[in-house]
Amino acid sequence: MGMLDGKVALITGGSRGQGRAHAVTSAREGADVIIIGIAGQMATVPYPMATQDDLDETVKLVEAYDRRALAIKADVRSQHQLDQAVARGVAEFGKIDILIANAGIWTQAPFWELTDDQWEEMIGVNLTGVWKSAKAVAPHMIERGSGSIVITSSTNGWEAGLNYAHYVAAKHGVIGLMKNIALELAPHGIRCNSISPGAIKTPMTDHQGAWDMFAGHPAAAPSRT
Amino acid sequence: MGLLDGKVAFITGAARGQGRSHALTLAREGADIIAVDICRQAATVPYPMATPEDLASTVKQVEALDRRIIASEVDVRDLAALTAAVDDGVAQLGRLDIVLANAGISTPAPTLEMDEQVWDEMIEINLTGQWKTIRAAVPHIINGGRGGSVVITSSLAAIYANANTAHYSAAKAGLVMLMKVLAKELAPQSIRVNTIHPTTVATDMILNEPTYRLFRPDLEHPTRADFEVAARTLNKLPVAAVEPADISNAILYLVSDAGRYVTGITHVVDAGGQLG
Numbered sequence: 001m002g003m004l005d006g007k008v009a010l011i012t013g014g015s016r017g018q019g020r021a022h023a024v025t026s027a028r029e030g031a032d033v034i035i036i037g038i039a040g041q042m043a044t045v046p047y048p049m050a051t052q053d054d055l056d057e058t059v060k061l062v063e064a065y066d067r068r069a070l071a072i073k074a075d076v077r078s079q080h081q082l083d084q085a086v087a088r089g090v091a092e093f094g095k096i097d098i099l100i101a102n103a104g105i106w107t108q109a110p111f112w113e114l115t116d117d118q119w120e121e122m123i124g125v126n127l128t129g130v131w132k133s134a135k136a137v138a139p140h141m142i143e144r145g146s147g148s149i150v151i152t153s154s155t156n157g158w159e160a161g162l163n164y165a166h167y168v169a170a171k172h173g174v175i176g177l178m179k180n181i182a183l184e185l186a187p188h189g190i191r192c193n194s195i196s197p198g199a200i201k202t203p204m205t206d207h208q209g210a211w212d213m214f215a216g217h218p219a220a221a222p223s224r225t
Numbered sequence: 226m227g228l229l230d231g232k233v234a235f236i237t238g239a240a241r242g243q244g245r246s247h248a249l250t251l252a253r254e255g256a257d258i259i260a261v262d263i264c265r266q267a268a269t270v271p272y273p274m275a276t277p278e279d280l281a282s283t284v285k286q287v288e289a290l291d292r293r294i295i296a297s298e299v300d301v302r303d304l305a306a307l308t309a310a311v312d313d314g315v316a317q318l319g320r321l322d323i324v325l326a327n328a329g330i331s332t333p334a335p336t337l338e339m340d341e342q343v344w345d346e347m348i349e350i351n352l353t354g355q356w357k358t359i360r361a362a363v364p365h366i367i368n369g370g371r372g373g374s375v376v377i378t379s380s381l382a383a384i385y386a387n388a389n390t391a392h393y394s395a396a397k398a399g400l401v402m403l404m405k406v407l408a409k410e411l412a413p414q415s416i417r418v419n420t421i422h423p424t425t426v427a428t429d430m431i432l433n434e435p436t437y438r439l440f441r442p443d444l445e446h447p448t449r450a451d452f453e454v455a456a457r458t459l460n461k462l463p464v465a466a467v468e469p470a471d472i473s474n475a476i477l478y479l480v481s482d483a484g485r486y487v488t489g490i491t492h493v494v495d496a497g498g499q500l501g
Contacts, residue, residue, distance in 0.1 A: 179500055182461070182497055182500055183461060183497065183500045186461035186462050186463075186496075186497045186500070187461075187463070189462065189463065191462070191497075198486075
């Protein structure tokens with residue numbers, strides 16, 4: 001008997017990393033899962049982003065718990081793709097109880113050297129993409145009078161981070177967004193919270209640019225612990 | 226197989242209300258309990274406080290879960306008595322892993338009219354009493370060398386201002402920095418420290434006429450129903466007061482492995498109250 005028996009969770013950025021862990025944890029506790037992943041590369045992101053293979057692997061891990069998984073290739077910057085994903089999810093599973101708005105990227109540059117593209121891709125995914133994901137599920141949750149939304153912010157939703165002002169701005173921004181969503185949906189019995197992880201070991205943080213930052217110098221070697 | 230098998234928790238204010246709920250929740254997950262409560266009236270408190278019978282009932286309920294509990298009547302203002310109680314509990318139960326600094330009073334009064342004694346007793350119990358609890362108990366967790374978890378019961382009042390609660394709110398807010406300093410000091414020993422911030426909880430500390438009058442100053446003899454009308458406006462989710470179990474469940478997350486990297490935080494369980 002799991003904590004999420006009979007529930008359906010929609011997870012963005014579910015192909016690998018934290019999103020995959022959330023999908024697996026949800027499945028372990030009894031939920032069926034809709035997994036959204038971009039399955040593609042963005043121009044300003046220096047590390048390899050998740051692929052279709054990653055998405056398929058998450059599906060396999062969910063099914064290993066004897067739960068159903070619906071994998072959808074979609075970009076959280078597209079309201080149309082998100083709306084379609086929600087419609088497919090509701091058609092398949094009958095409802096959505098949980099949204100984990102987790103999709104995110106991380107890039108670095110001193111704030112005065114960030115390009116327009118770096119800034120816009122960051123805000124587009126890490127802030128606007130969160131609003132669009134919540135917007136996609138809200139009417140359904142309001143109709144049911146039930147639901148819980150968790151937004152992945154960061155410790156950088158509270159603190160500055162050297163050389164990633166755009167990420168910091170977006171992660172601060174989703175905390176404000178979360179509060180508004182919580183305020184606006186509370187009368188409908190729907191909750192919204194954010195979670196603020198520190199440095200989590202995932203492909204988003206396990207690359208040369210990250211190693212150099214953590215080590216405080218270029219050409220750092222990755223940790224072997 | 227519980228989340229806290231083999232663990233021992235020290236809980237203050239355990240005779241009834243939130244403290245009893247925490248004792249039962251942790252015991253249900255396998256923990257043995259060291260429990261204390263003042264079990265008598267404090268001078269400035271206008272509602273009936275816990276009794277020895279209340280504490281005895283907590284003991285019976287924990288033992289019905291097949292767990293051990295060492296209970297004694299202790300005032301958290303008495304560091305020597307706290308120390309003796311924890312030392313004795315650890316001697317009998319073998320270890321200490323968790324401290325829940327939960328004991329607290331409520332004495333509503335207008336800030337500029339309250340008696341000195343009202344202010345002083347509030348700070349002594351709701352702020353200093355928590356440091357004394359920690360002072361008496363945490364060395365045992367350190368000696369264990371296995372890490373551990375401390376949760377201090379603060380309040381939504383530490384974040385959101387309500388009239389006539391200046392002393393209570395100052396004490397509850399003071400606990401936040403006590404927690405953060407402690408979290409920093411104890412992190413190298415894998416001891417985590419957090420505060421929990423409930424909104425109105427349906428316990429005897431709240432469900433009494435002095436509290437109803439705090440919430441409904443417009444009425445001479447407000448009832449519980451009158452109180453709930455006002456209490457509901459403090460929250461955003463449609464509820465007047467949460468249950469002690471709602472706080473216990475949040476504490477369970479903080480003291481178990483699910484919260485193994487959570488420290489130094491203010492964990493709010495407020496039905497949206499701080500959204501303003």
